[in-house]
Amino acid sequence: MKKLSNILRIVFIIVLALPLALAWLPSEVFEGLVPASLTESGYLKSLFLSFRELSITLAATMVFAMLLSVVLGYVSVLSMRTGRGFANILNAIESIPSILVALFCYAPVSGYLARHSSSASTTMSLIVFVLAATVTTLPEAVRSISIPLSDLYNRKYSLSFRSYGFTKQRILAVLMNTGYMRNTLKRVAADVLLKTLVLDCSFGFIIQLGFGSYGTPAHLSPGALIAAHRDALFEGGQPVLFWLPSVLLIIISVAFLIMLNDTREEDE
């Protein structure tokens, strides 16, 4: 019974996150299913492109942020002095609003983005955004890994296992691979995804309002698409232009929230 509910939950998460995968199909596949006005105005193409870029951003940020978080979390517990150094730096970063961090990251490359071709600019923009999203998600991600790992080591396993002759490095490596820590990592990954999604969309929204382009230079974002069609809710507009990306984003967010909740239940 429990296994069945777990399978259903996984299926439900996949269904909810499906828009990110469907965005990689040619937009022409859906042309017959949506009103002609969306296709003719190029809206459908923009929608697909923005969700494609969102999926790339989410995947790249998750991989990069998780790699860094695992390494920093592990090293922080392995060497308390290094850990304190990391904690001070990450606390300083955390005190800056994430939107400002993203804007700050774009400042050094703004000239490059303006001068180069579309594809080079898109790649650079994506790299910068992934970096910015990683920096903003890192403090909590590292903390979420190092606190339980440190708790497992210092309060529970260090005394016996050090007395057996195991090195701290080996004990931490074993603890990182326990079911408890694997669940923690799943939760951290879901958290990184959720935060990146919110940052991507809110950043795109603000850039669109400020600069009138779709998101950051050469970086499409569903948030920018929503901002570009914010007038659609008023008289004479097409509300679907506003609601379609909004609802899709909510659905994807729910998938990440279920992942967060799912891992918590496993812990219990």
Next chain:
Amino acid sequence: MTPISLHNFSIHLGRRTLLRNCDFSVEPESATVIMGPTGAGKSVFLKSIAGILSTQIFTFDGGMKVNGFDAYAGGRKLDFDAWSQIAQSGLVFVPAETAQVMNPSLTLDQNLALLAPGRKTVIEQRLGEYFSLDFSAFARLYPDEVSGGEMQRITLMILLSRSGNLILLDEPTVNLDRNLRKHFVEFLNREILSSKDKTFLMVSHDLDFIKKLTLDQAFMLKDGNIERLASLPEMEGYEKPEAKKGASGTAIELQDVSQTYFKRGIFGERTFTAFKGLNLVFERSTIYGITGPSGCGKSSMIKAILRLMDGTKGRIVMEGSDLVVLKPGETGRDPAAFKPFRRRMTVVQQDSRFSFFPDLSIRDSFRQIAAAGSGGTIEELAANLEKVGLTVSHLDAYPQSLSSGEMKRMDIARALTAKPDILLLDEPFAHIDFETRLHVMEAISEYLAVHATILIVVTHEDFDLRYFVEKSYDFPELVGQFAGE
């Protein structure tokens, strides 16, 4: 309304049946204790009433009602809504490892507000009166900044001061020292049991403690059955074989040893002194007992001898070598010069659930532990398991599927298998019922009869001092804490 009623209720852990077709109930406002040998399933039974047993590990038969609400029906644990109703009806569960209920990322004050809203004044007053603790000194600290004994006292008081009409108490004396135990008995008798306005159900193996409480009835859980006891059992000792005499003279000597540690405070990390001026000599083939209140530094002394702490000053001399010089601090690995001493030392830590790898069977864990230099074979471990009342089948179990008492005995068997020269036991018999405890003591004494070992036991319990320890020291007296130095 009957607070707890079981109808043909069974609990299974895999193929093992911990409770068999049980019909059991407790009367409202009564005080009941359930005793039983280690591993009989006392804590599991209590946790089933509290609704915190995982249905992925345990299966059930029959039905149970808690505070008049269906908790289990037809062998099925009811859903979250049903258990929410039960929780809101006044169920208070106090686990054996009370510190684990504390959220590590919240201060003690924030934890208190979360666990027992509106009860801060009462808790502060009770902590001061019964445990001589000023809560305001701890309010801003995080759980990992407080010693195990202090945490036990604070959490016990927070949980027992929650509003509720049904209190479930699981092995409350495990981490309490002798002195605090007396005060805890006084607290329970005066504040909880005398008013007769709450139903009280406790599981415990601590016969000394149980005898001092004003309880209405006692039951024994054994072989899956709960039977009412006409009277509480009496205790007897065991015949101790003579220990093998080693080379005469001092085996290990602590000369003016002091131990400091870091504690996080509001103005950053500060150095605290666990103890100072400790001068002590341990000889082979004698069972030394170290007693003293929680937090006085007994466990720190064990860690200092094991050289697993920074901030040790003084000399710890063994066979002419100063262990503090060989290994001045804990960096996570041992210097080559200290490694021969590491192989000769074995510890049984307070919480033996963390003495084996969490996701491996005991057998696989032991193989890795033995390979790391601890020594011993699986056959020797199996032989020692028999001596402490476990079987070879326990080797294939995972740590989370064994009770605290079984894990404790498993750890002791592991320690004996390593054939140590220095055996350090930190609360080795906590979680073990008195009958089984005598078997374990006998197993250790038999080891001592063959190996001239240095054996140091940190203990809280009168029982251990009475039947096991040969020479006991009061730790605060040793380090001059009572002299105000």
